[in-house]
Ligand code: BES
């Protein structure tokens with residue numbers, strides 16, 4: 001974790017110093033491999049030697065050459081384009097001394113226009129508490145045990161899809177008797193051999209408006225001597241929360257809007273699955289009311305039923321809305337906190353213009369300490385009743401946001 005944090009601090013510093021030098025030219029700013037930029041001869045504005053990434057401006061001629069070089073080296077999407085709109089104002093407000101990356105992280109949707117309908121005010125729905133009562137901590141334990149029994153779910157392991165294919169079978173069984181027909185697909189990626197899973201519950205009256213629930217299914221270990229990566233808390237927990245939510249959604253009538261449940265690939269490799277998926281949703285012009293991310297829900301570091309809610313790479317509007325949802329149906333104590341970097345898949349939705357929400361097992365500093373080790377296993381330290389609360393959040397989130405809203409302007413943007 002410390003290493004990753006340093007990585008992102010470096011990246012933030014790189015971006016910030018790049019802005020200072022950047023001036024007001026029209027070409028877009030990008031982050032790319034230093035070696036690629038040098039090979040193609042694109043001027044480097046600034047670089048972070050530790051991670052081999054540099055900041056540059058890209059004109060359209062260079063773009064073709066860079067893409068060609070990236071593909072030649074097998075690096076699809078070998079660079080990241082930074083959103084245009086906010087940069088000028090960030091350059092002008094750089095005296096604040098804050099990292100530009102943090103400024104973007106705290107915008108409603110990553111500094112790009114919101115792609116989602118207005119949020120309707122909450123009205124109490126008695127079918128929601130009835131659904132939440134079905135949440136079973138024992139079933140969560142079984143699913144976490146099942147997933148953490150794979151030696152590893154690492155996206156670069158020798159069988160990166162063994163658990164994916166097995167889990168798809170479980171999901172199919174879960175929705176077999178639902179009163180609607182789910183679509184279950186695996187999603188292949190450019191950046192990894194591992195596949196993500198999507199279960200789509202098609203909306204009845206507003207199928208083009210979507211609610212997204214997500215968790216990363218992969219695991220990783222930073223150990224050099226033991227490849228085992230059980231990833232019970234990180235993140236069999238969030239994956240099991242969505243599995244249990246789906247089981248209960250399968251007892252409910254068809255929603256008005258589409259509910260997409262994702263188990264992402266390669267999060268531990270740098271949000272690989274979710275960034276490709278969120279970018280594809282943005283390019284397709286999809287309307288997403290909100291994307292919920294569940295990543296680590298088993299360790300009650302601040303006490304049972306106290307959760308952390310990340311304020312970076314998430315939507316303020318959705319967090320405010322969540323406060324009302326929590327009051328109506330959950331009753332958790334909420335501590336607002338930050339990761340301080342793009343720590344999980346909610347950041348992918350946020351940077352692509354979608355509202356995201358990231359409730360977490362505890363405040364950042366009190367999270368489970370054994371993530372990314374072979375000690376991330378089921379033990380008395382992990383609390384399934386605490387985790388059950390996150391399945392309830394996923395259910396209340398989906399059942400509420402998937403209702404066709406009576407709001408007059410479905411496209412109205414609340415900006416940032
Ligand atoms: N679940 C972890 C980290 C995490 C920490 C999430 C605190 C939420 C709050 C996640 O799977 C992870 O390990 N993320 C990486 C960064 C990622 C981009 C590779 C990390 O934190 O180092």
Ligand code: ZN
Pocket residue numbers: 234268371372
């Ligand atoms: Zn992790």
